[in-house]
Amino acid sequence: MITARPLPPTGARLTRAAAWVMGLLLAFAVLPAVVQPTVARADNPIVQHVYTADPAPLVYNGRVYLYTGHDEDGSTYFTMKDWRVWSSADMVNWTDHGSPLSLATFSWASKDAWAGQAVQRNGRFYWYVPVTNRATGRMAIGVAVADSPTGPFRDALGHPLVENGEFDPTVFIDDDGQAYLYWGNPNLWYVRLNADMISYSGSPTRIPLTTSGFGTRTGDANRPTLFEEGPWVYKRNGLYYLVFAAKCCSEFIAYSTAPGPTGPWTYRGTIMPTQGGSFTNHPGLVDFKGNSYFFYHNGALTGGGGYTRSVAVEKFSYNADGTIPTINMTNTGVPAADTLNPYVRQEAETIAWGSGIETEPATEGGMNVGWIDNGDYVKVKGVAFGRGASSFAARVASGSSGGTVELRLGSPSGTVVGRCAVPNTGGWQAWTTVTCPVTGATGTQDLYLRFTGGSGYLLNVNWWQFTPAS
CATH class of the missing domain: 2.60.120.260 (Galactose-binding domain-like)
Structure with a gap:
């Protein structure tokens, strides 16, 4: 019996000819002229069958779990309805875990499944995401919870965790157990999360955006610093890092450091210059199996652009003083951190x-x-x-x-x-x-x-x- 096959889901479906053309375009447009890898070597972007954006990596139990947004095919705006999860044990082969979280998860949300981040605490996984609150029409931060890094996730509260019209949450748990939620565009905010990870103490605090802390922007009197959106906060060797998308548009990735989780922040410069065919970018940094990795997005796939983005990754090493070197986009991807065993399923x-x-x-x-x-x-x-x-x-x-x-x-x-x-x-x-x-x-x-x-x-x-x- 031969049955009709329904149309495929929306995704960044690459034909063989399109993949060949994409490889050529990337070789000349993304890489320096002296580096021209063949298509067979191209492993960035790391997902090719759907558009992905706003990467948020999480290391757990010997794997990197990557939480992303999902740009719809042919989109002419940030038309995003769900989030996706991927994982890898070797940084080169990525398992598609589908979409365990969507706008439908939040009964109070109407649209805008934008950039979020998931963290693990006490055996549970908390995914903080920005959406538009149907009742107010403003951006708000929701939190979903699951017992597995791949879900299914459920709305932990039934209402926003915090709402002030701004977006792009990042979450950081300090060595003393105190968790912080940061978010914002055009401002930068934080609150101290309680141990349950779904409530907070005190009121949202606005971090002063000074030029010494976040660099100087020219040509925009309303925004004197480079901070735009997409903060990513973490700690390494006692130093706190705040990596962010800078100076729209087009954005580049910059960072600041501080002696504590709430500052004072000192601007340190550019990590990834403007490049890649997307006027936005979004950072995610993680250490895995002894190496450091920088995740970002660009418009490198066929049909890609500012509203049809794709996640990629580069391996890097910190400088001896803890500063981050300049990282450029490539289509070669990263070397394998491990091999794959073909003798297990x-x-x-x-x-x-x-x-x-x-x-x-x-x-x-x-x-x-x-x-x-x-x-x-x-x-x-x-x-x-x-x-x-x-x-x-x-x-x-x-x-x-x-x-x-x-x-x-x-x-x-x-x-x-x-x-x-x-x-x-x-x-x-x-x-x-x-x-x-x-x-x-x-x-x-x-x-x-x-x-x-x-x-x-x-x-x-x-x-x-x-x-x-x-």
Whole structure:
């Protein structure tokens, strides 16, 4: 039985030709002229099948969880209805966990699912997000809570945590256990959160925006400092950092430091200059597996721009005095912080680079890769085959005539080490497991799952796993 496949969800769907063009554009427009990597090396932006924005990384239990906004396809404004979650154990292969939080989560919110941040405390996860309050028409900060970093999240209060018409919350928990919520545009505010993380003590306090603390802006008498929006606060070696989007428009990323969580702040300069095809930017910094990483967004994907943004990441090292070096956008991404084990179950939506695919919730749980046409592929980076694999298994479904999963090494046209045929299974969520022999997959390789077949959508993939050679 062949069943019709519904239209794909909104996303930044890349055709093979578009991915090639994007790689060329990035090589010339984003990178210095002397650096021209091939498309196969391009791993920024880190998500290619939907537009993402406003990254907020969180390290938990050996993984980086990345909380992002979601720009709608073809948007001509900040039309944002939900938030997304991704995670990685190696900084190059990112698992799509879908959308566990949306405007619908907050019964009192009407629009504007803008930049938020999630933190973990006492085994629970608190996600602070700005939305427009339906009753007042003003921006307010809501808080959602979950027992897992991937949700589902629920409204912790049923009303705003704080509301003064400003937005872009960031949360910081100091070494003494005191938590702080910061937010603001055009001002910069903070409150001290209580231990329950859903209430606060005292009243919101406005941080003085002085030129010594936040740099000097020229040409705008109403905003004498560089601070614009998107604050990100953290502590390192006893020094407090406040990283922010500076001087609209277009924005760059700057930072200030202080001896305490509420100041006094001293302006330290530019981290990421204006670049990247989006007139906004948003920082998120984290340390993971011994390295430091800087997350940001740009307009690098096909169709990308100021309202259709994509998250990317760069690895960096602090200077000896604790200052942050200048970081430029690249399309090469970061080196792998670890290898991927192919001999345990791997979700198909764990991807370093995807061409032509989409994701959707799977009836068996989690997400699956779908809307696959002939020639589409998924890249998985740094797969540690070791002495070799003997077979491959995949959980698949098809409401059409099916297709073939080609296992290639090194590139979409690289050496074929296995082919798995996928039949019609009776529906796009009618799952079955197919297996096929594997020959020649040894060492640590970039694996490409390349999909081939006839016209139209071919198949869905939920997960895959190799068996080691005996």
